[in-house]
Amino acid sequence: MTTKVEIQNLTKIFGKKERQALELVKEGHSKDDILAKTGATVGVNKASFKVEQGEIFVIMGLSGSGKSTLVRMLNRLIEPTEGNILIDGDDIAKMNKEQLRNVRREKVSMVFQNFGLFPHRTILENTEYGLEVQGVDKAERQEKAEKALDNAGLLPYKDQRPNQLSGGMQQRVGLARALANDPEILLMDEAFSALDPLIRRDMQDELLEMQETLHKTIIFITHDLNESLRIGDRIAIMKDGEVVQVGTGEEILTNPANEYVERFVEDVDRSKVLTAENIMVRPETIRLRQSGPRVALQRMKASDHSNMLVVDKNNILKGYVTDADVMDAVKQDKKDLVDVVRTDIPRVTKDTLINELYTLIHDSQTPVAVVDEDDKLIGIVVRGLVLGALVKEEREEELINE
Amino acid sequence: MNSTILDQIPRLPVSEWMANIITWLTQNLSWFFGAIRDGGSWTMDVLTDFLLWVHPIVFIVLLVALAFFASQKKLGLPIFTLLGLLYIYNQGLWEPLMYTITLVLIASLLSIIIGVPVGIWMAKSATANWIITPILDFMQTMPAFVYLIPAVAFFGIGMVPGVFSAVIFALPPTVRFTNLGIRQVDDEMIEAAESFGSTGSQRLFKVELPLAKATIMAGINQTVLLALSMVVIASMIGAPGLGERVINALQRAQVGPGFVAGFALVVLAIILDRVLQGFNKDKTK
Numbered sequence: 001m002t003t004k005v006e007i008q009n010l011t012k013i014f015g016k017k018e019r020q021a022l023e024l025v026k027e028g029h030s031k032d033d034i035l036a037k038t039g040a041t042v043g044v045n046k047a048s049f050k051v052e053q054g055e056i057f058v059i060m061g062l063s064g065s066g067k068s069t070l071v072r073m074l075n076r077l078i079e080p081t082e083g084n085i086l087i088d089g090d091d092i093a094k095m096n097k098e099q100l101r102n103v104r105r106e107k108v109s110m111v112f113q114n115f116g117l118f119p120h121r122t123i124l125e126n127t128e129y130g131l132e133v134q135g136v137d138k139a140e141r142q143e144k145a146e147k148a149l150d151n152a153g154l155l156p157y158k159d160q161r162p163n164q165l166s167g168g169m170q171q172r173v174g175l176a177r178a179l180a181n182d183p184e185i186l187l188m189d190e191a192f193s194a195l196d197p198l199i200r201r202d203m204q205d206e207l208l209e210m211q212e213t214l215h216k217t218i219i220f221i222t223h224d225l226n227e228s229l230r231i232g233d234r235i236a237i238m239k240d241g242e243v244v245q246v247g248t249g250e251e252i253l254t255n256p257a258n259e260y261v262e263r264f265v266e267d268v269d270r271s272k273v274l275t276a277e278n279i280m281v282r283p284e285t286i287r288l289r290q291s292g293p294r295v296a297l298q299r300m301k302a303s304d305h306s307n308m309l310v311v312d313k314n315n316i317l318k319g320y321v322t323d324a325d326v327m328d329a330v331k332q333d334k335k336d337l338v339d340v341v342r343t344d345i346p347r348v349t350k351d352t353l354i355n356e357l358y359t360l361i362h363d364s365q366t367p368v369a370v371v372d373e374d375d376k377l378i379g380i381v382v383r384g385l386v387l388g389a390l391v392k393e394e395r396e397e398e399l400i401n402e
Numbered sequence: 403m404n405s406t407i408l409d410q411i412p413r414l415p416v417s418e419w420m421a422n423i424i425t426w427l428t429q430n431l432s433w434f435f436g437a438i439r440d441g442g443s444w445t446m447d448v449l450t451d452f453l454l455w456v457h458p459i460v461f462i463v464l465l466v467a468l469a470f471f472a473s474q475k476k477l478g479l480p481i482f483t484l485l486g487l488l489y490i491y492n493q494g495l496w497e498p499l500m501y502t503i504t505l506v507l508i509a510s511l512l513s514i515i516i517g518v519p520v521g522i523w524m525a526k527s528a529t530a531n532w533i534i535t536p537i538l539d540f541m542q543t544m545p546a547f548v549y550l551i552p553a554v555a556f557f558g559i560g561m562v563p564g565v566f567s568a569v570i571f572a573l574p575p576t577v578r579f580t581n582l583g584i585r586q587v588d589d590e591m592i593e594a595a596e597s598f599g600s601t602g603s604q605r606l607f608k609v610e611l612p613l614a615k616a617t618i619m620a621g622i623n624q625t626v627l628l629a630l631s632m633v634v635i636a637s638m639i640g641a642p643g644l645g646e647r648v649i650n651a652l653q654r655a656q657v658g659p660g661f662v663a664g665f666a667l668v669v670l671a672i673i674l675d676r677v678l679q680g681f682n683k684d685k686t687k
Contacts (some may be wrong), residue, residue, distance in 0.1 A: 077593050105599035116594035120612040130598040133608070181598075 003086075004217040005051040005074065005185060010083035012069050012241075015040030018081060031240040043069040045241035046083070054215040056207075058232030060222055062264075066241035067221045071187050074219065075108045076100055087185065105134050109178035113190035115170040117162035123149065123173050124158035130181040148180040149173070151210075168199040172206075179214075188220045192227065204231050225265060229253075237261050254278045276357055277350035279386065280370045280379030285309045288318050288337055293329035296321060296337060307366060309377060310341050317369055317377045319343040347371050350378060357386050424555050435556045442562040446504050453500040462487045469673065472680030479676050486669035495644060495666050502633055502643035502670065505561060509568035509629040514622055517573050521580025521618070522606065531581065538574045546571050546632055550639050564641030568632035572625045579621020583614030619682040626674055634667060644670070 013021045021040035024033070031042045044066040051057040061067040072078040074085055076092060085092040087107060095103065109130065110116075117126050124142065127149055131141035149155045152172045162170055171191060178186055192200040208231060211218065222228055228235045229249040236246045237257075245257035253274065256262035286296050286308050300308055300323050310318045318341055325340040334340075346360050346368045361368050367380040428435065453461070465487060466480045473479040490499050524531040549570050553563035587610050595609040611618075637645030644667050651660030 072593075075597055077596055101599040101601065103599075104597060108597075110594070110597035112590050112594060114590055116590045118591060118594070118609060118613075120615075129595075129608075133598055133600045133604050187597075 002053045003050045004053040004088065005057075005219065006049070006084075006086040007070075007074070008048050008084040008086070010044055010047045010070065010073060010085060011081050012043035012066070012073060012078060013040050013081045014043050022081060042066075042241045043078075044073065044080075047238070047241070047243045049236055049243055049246050051217060051219060052233075053217055055233040056211060056218045056220055056231050058220045058222060058228040058235045059238060060225065060228045060232075060235055060264075061238035062223055064240075065238040067223075067238050068189055069241075070238065071189050071219060071221050074187055075104055075110060077110075105130065105181065107183055108185045108187060109181065109183040110187040110189065111171070111174045111178050111191045113194055115162070115167075115174045115194075117170055117173060117177075119162055122159050122161060123154065123165070126162065126173060127158075127177045127180050129177060134181065145176075145180050148176040151179075152176040166199075167195050168203060171195060171203060175207075175210075184217060186216050186218045188218060190221050190223070193222065193224070200227070207231060237264065250278065274354040275350065276348050276352040276354070276368075276370045276379075276381055279354065279357075280350070280381050281385065283309050283367075283369070283377060283380040285311045285315075285377065286321070286337070288312050288341070291337070292335050293326050293337060293340070296326045297323070297330055300326065309345075309367075309369065309380065310337060311377050315376050317345075317347070317371055317375055320345050320366055345369050347375075348381075349373075354386060357381055361386055424552055428555050439557045439560075439562045442508075442557075442565065443560060446508055446561045446565070449507070450500055450504045453503060454497065458487075458491055458496055462491075465673070469677055469680075472677040474680065474683075479673075479680065482676075483673050486673060490666045490669060493662050493666065495647065495663060498642065498644045498647055498663070499666065499670065501561075501641075502630070502645065502667075505564055505568065505633040505636070505641060505643060506626065506629050506674070509565045509572060509633065510622070510626045512565070512569045513573045513576050513625045513629065516569070517576030517621075517625065518580050518618065521577045521621075522584060522611075524577065524581040525584035525610075534577070538577060541570055542574045546635050547638075549632075550636065553636075554639050559640035561641055563639050564633060564636030567636055567639075568629045571632040572628035575624035575628065576618070576621045579624070580614065580618045583617030583621075584610050586617065587613045616682060619678070623675065623678045623682065626678060627671060630667070630671055630674065 011022065011025055013025070015021065015038070017038040017040050021034050021038045021042065024037060025042060025045055029037075031045065034040060034042050047066075047070055049057075059067045059070060069078055073080045074087075074092070076085075076095075080093050083093065087103065090103075092100065092103060118129065121129070124145055127145035128141045131144060136144075146155060146158065149158055152175065154169065154172055154176060157165060157169065162173065165173065171194075174191070192203045195203060204227065207218075220228075220231060232249060234246060234248055235252055236243050237252065237260075238244065239260050245252055245261050247255075252261060253265055256265055284299070284303050284305055286299065288310050290313070296308060300306070305323075307320050307322045309320050312318055320342055321337060321340050322342070325342070326337070329337070329340050345366050346364050348357065348360065348368055348370055349372070350370055352370075357368060361381065361383050367382045369377060370379040370381060371377055462484065466484050469483040470477075470480040490496060520534065524534050546567070549567035550563070553567040557563040557566060591609055591613060592605070595605045600608065633641060633643060634645030634648060637643065637649045644663050647663035648660055648667070651657075651663065
């Protein structure tokens with residue numbers, strides 16, 4: 001993986017007292033604080049992250065969080081107040097007009113929330129626009145534009161005007177136009193937000209499908225967490241102009257960096273996203289052959305568990321023992337646990353969804369064991385954890401993260 | 403009236419200043435104004451001669467056809483145009499009509515040639531906008547007759563001072579509407595144009611002007627009608643045409659001829675307005 005886009009300490013201040021506000025930003029004052037002191041609005045506050053080549057990087061935040069400002073600084077539709085924007089190592093923020101224009105023409109294309117199609121041009125002429133401003137001759141640019149439209153299944157509509165097409169089709173044109181000059185980076189600003197939910201889902205699928213063959217570096221802005229989780233390889237969450245967390249969807253859901261992120265993610269249907277891996281805990285185990293009933297009983301007493309998992313020396317799950325059985329074994333003065341090991345324990349893999357776990361655990365007297373392909377024990381899921389994850393209790397300390 | 407402190411302030415010689423400025427301009431730039439006058443009258447004479455050379459029947463047929471297409475092939479406007487022009491010819495006003503058309507045409511063209519670029523400049527530059535807006539306000543609120551005085555001082559009497567005062571009077575709507583039209587272009591259109599690496603002029607000609615076209619055309623429509631009204635007033639300083647007939651009738655208190663010429667002007671105004679509006683609608687669909 002190579003870094004395609006990197007931003008360092010990117011800051012944007014709107015308003016008159018820019019310098020003064022910038023000083024306050026550097027001192028770490030909050031957005032509200034700076035507004036009260038200087039009247040200047042901090043659009044983006046020292047944002048830094050790296051985007052890898054070929055990934056879909058989602059920037060998510062509520063309106064006013066600075067996400068749209070941030071994406072517009074990447075191609076300098078909005079001039080940054082301070083900070084660096086490195087694309088392939090070249091600093092966009094320091095470029096002159098000519099160099100910037102070349103980057104916009106060759107490397108970075110943009111897709112807009114309200115499609116940004118020119119109403120006075122036909123679909124084909126819209127798609128040609130990027131090539132036209134580069135001075136590509138008419139025959140060549142038409143050929144490329146027609147190919148881009150054909151890929152989107154829109155060639156039959158090429159002579160129509162944008163307002164004759166539905167919203168979903170218009171945004172396909174927006175995407176085809178952005179792809180017509182074969183950019184390396186796509187900036188998508190709330191590209192699907194103006195579409196109704198079913199169309200939006202289709203567009204997300206099409207984007208993912210397209211990405212499988214084209215491998216563009218895509219920076220996607222959205223306020224919709226489900227959309228982020230669906231399409232994002234990694235997600236950056238913004239609040240008040242700051243990037244508060246960057247990580248995969250799983251990381252953000254299971255381990256929100258702060259209360260804000262937690263609140264943001266709380267309306268997601270957790271049961272659909274979380275898997276056994278996210279909520280399993282380190283099991284109390286006892287090794288067969290190595291320890292006898294007395295040790296088992298002692299450890300169960302110490303840890304206040306009524307049962308304990310039994311593994312062999314390679315950590316392969318053999319079953320479990322209950323306190324009552326172990327007590328009997330001690331009374332009968334047995335030296336081995338083999339006779340009292342029960343094997344009726346549910347086993348799942350780490351990718352099992354939490355709503356499946358819920359039914360399993362409901363019918364089971366024992367915890368659910370999480371094992372890998374070789375039956376090696378990697379964790380257990382207990383009833384309280386499943387419910388806890390579903391109702392989102394404080395659980396972070398108990399979690400095993402990758 | 404009692405003498406107050408206000409009367410202690412001596413009268414500022416504003417009218418003397420203005421008179422001095424105009425005198426200085428006429429004396430020192432007479433070669434410049436002379437050249438404009440000569441070039442202008444020559445051009446306008448040629449145009450009027452050409453319009454008069456075209457046979458009235460041909461002229462009427464062409465205008466009716468224009469009205470037909472402008473009104474999207476409906477019949478109302480072409481019929482009105484036909485009857486209106488026949489009426490004007492019938493009343494013996496064909497020659498003054500051609501003079502008036504020449505004046506309106508030239509004044510409107512000059513207003514567009516000056517006004518559209520100035521409007522673009524205002525849309526692009528906050529400073530230009532800040533400076534030019536009050537000048538436009540001044541031009542529009544100053545009574546139209548006042549323009550006649552410097553026009554006479556610079557160009558004497560005739561068609562050229564008529565066009566000069568008409569341009570000053572008719573220019574503001576084109577400037578304002580061009581400015582407005584470009585400023586009204588949706589931010590997302592500008593961002594789209596910019597994001598593909600358009601140069602300033604590509605953005606202007608491929609995106610901003612086409613999208614502002616309807617608004618600019620509305621401004622031009624206003625300009626043409628204002629030019630027509632000023633051309634009538636300019637008859638007071640010797641501009642020929644229908645207005646001249648109206649002024650003559652006014653001075654002699656002749657109701658009949660006054661009405662005939664005045665009605666001819668109304669006909670011309672309606673034709674100009676509806677044809678321009680018709681074409682504007684057609685383009686924006």
